[in-house]
Amino acid sequence: MIKITKNKMLLSIIFTLICVSGCCILKKYSLTIRGGEKVTYQCENGDKVTVKYFSLGWQP
Helix, strand or coil: CCCCCHHHHHHHHHHHHHHHHHHHHHHCCEEEEEEEEEEEEECCCCCEEEEEEEEEEEEC
C-alpha cells in the first residue's frame, strides 16, 4: 500500500496546477474547476467519511 502524506499530496496538487495553467497560458484557454459538493459515505463499521469531488476542465 502506498502511503501519501499531506505534504506530498499538496505538492502534487500544486505541481499539477502549475503544469496545467502553463499550458492554458500558451494556448489562451482558461482552466475551470467545478464541483466541491460534499458527499458523505458510511463505512461498514459505522464511521462516516465526508469527501469533496472536483473536476478540471478547459474553457476557450
